Amino acid sequence: MPVTIEDLSNKLGVSRSTVSKALNDRGDVSSQTKARVTQAARELGYQPSAAARNLRRQRTDKIGLVVNYPIFRVSDFLAELIPGMAMVAEEATCNLILYTSLAGNTQRIKSLCRSREVDGIIIAWPPRLSETVALSRLLADEDMPHIFLPRRVPHDDISYVAADHVQGARLLTQHLITLGHRRIGFERLPEVFETDHDRHTGYAQALQEAGIPYDPQLVISADTNDEDYGERSFCAFTALPEAPTAILFFTDPVAIKVLSLAKERGMRVPQDLSIAGYDGILSSGVTEPALTTVRQSTSEMGELAAESLPGAITEGGAAALHGKGAA
């Protein structure tokens, strides 16, 4: 049985209140008493019970990381995200609690809020916009500070951390233009997230700045997210009457897949076709030729999210927090 505050107070012949005040450095305690208490606490290895403390203080110093998506799909991204978040959280004397099986289940999210086992929530991979907004309202109703990651949520009163995809896609496109490309393919994602919208905006901006006309034929929408995704996309581009000399893809795995397809068909990369990805995952370093890619500063985003939440919690109420530039 661990040492309790009562054991301490008995041993010292002072009241529990005094012990508590001495250890927490608040209230009226003489410096002598404080010293005696501190000393005894160290000797007995006293550590306050987290449960008792949480109950009384009505806070837990824990942040929930709710992964709102089939987790196996995002584990690469997760690997970058989690370490940073956990470390930053711990610097603020918080810890991260993982919730992987709440996806889409409003009831269970509500339960999580009501049980008050976390002080705030980070929602990784929020659902489509309308649901995200609803989710945010729900959390706000429950007085639960929260933040979305890594997708922009275009509402003034909803907090998120996300890369600046407009800028990212613009830079990437500019890079391809600098290399001499004029016909640049762009693959739209089927999902209706801001991410896709922003990238498209950046792509269009870069074209305009370079005086290249925007050709709708070069913008192809991938219709689903299944296995053949990459292949169908690739075919759609190559089947074009005037095929692009470079293509922008949105996830490196897909770009890598397309790269190998292109090589299979005897195209030389990047001489015949330039392929660009977006995630900057590990593999980009090991493929050959190396993939042109914009690196999302994932770990930074995680850190930012973890940082922002304790602040919002302490100051009471989640302040609107936005933005985060891509590298």
Added chain:
Amino acid sequence: MPVTIEDLSNKLGVSRSTVSKALNDRGDVSSQTKARVTQAARELGYQPSAAARNLRRQRTDKIGLVVNYPIFRVSDFLAELIPGMAMVAEEATCNLILYTSLAGNTQRIKSLCRSREVDGIIIAWPPRLSETVALSRLLADEDMPHIFLPRRVPHDDISYVAADHVQGARLLTQHLITLGHRRIGFERLPEVFETDHDRHTGYAQALQEAGIPYDPQLVISADTNDEDYGERSFCAFTALPEAPTAILFFTDPVAIKVLSLAKERGMRVPQDLSIAGYDGILSSGVTEPALTTVRQSTSEMGELAAESLPGAITEGGAAALHGKGAA
């Protein structure tokens, strides 16, 4: 302010005890009363306070994942490990709490135990053997169920989950032998973990089974873990009077590095040199030529660890738990 059990009892005109007993399905409550309580709880959206519950029950249904190593070094592995662990834990109505900054700090680990904010601990990447044993003793003294991952701990009373590296290395070596290799290089790791020892055992076993004499010259110890690690290793092997035709490396990143070095020097892989890794990380699928690799079933290990701990906690006292075959 969330609904408390008192609100419920007031509304229904029954005592708190009755409400609690009804909801937890224990003690004497008439089925009518139980129905009324359940109904009201649903209506009001009552969810018991985690803190109050934890305090009274003296358990938290939380498992600590203590990453006992600079976390950025292991994030790839972590990405595979965490999802499985978290999901399994949640099936057992537990959650994982991340602790990334306790590495080696005995005091803080002791504090974690004493605060009782977790019911059990998974230690990822335990330190060298002697420290691991000491750590296990400490945790046992604190009555904290715990398990080590993913390294074998050769003590009967210490629980761990790890791949069967003897078998894994044996299979990999056999594979190379089947391909016709007779001189197979083996790289020993500088660290004194069982992992290295077991792999070496498996390697030696496979050679013996194939009637190939064990040549100590082919076994090279990497001395440190720095940047040039892969390069020095590679040079050591190629500098041998009779160079190996295949080499076993222990981490895929190193193997991949060596692969590119070999290509730089004009060697053809695998015609001139076979290179084998061990981790089975993503990159193995995207390098060219594909790396021969033994896949550690990381996610399974995570699941196993998460599974074993709640059992040990419930049954009181961590039962000795061992083994886990490699694929």
Added chain:
DNA sequence: CACATTTACGAAATCGATTTCGCAAGCCTA
């Protein structure tokens, strides 16, 4: 009908901290 047994519920203790508020002793001031 008298007595033993169930059944259903509630009062109160408990988990282990924090925090408020009151009180006594010591000190100062006029």
Added chain:
DNA sequence: TAGGCTTGCGAAATCGATTTCGTAAATGTG
């Protein structure tokens, strides 16, 4: 020296659940 202030401490309330145990009513038994 009487009255007001400060200082240091402790009694008790509180956070919100669970659990033990006692008791009244209902039921069963001879």
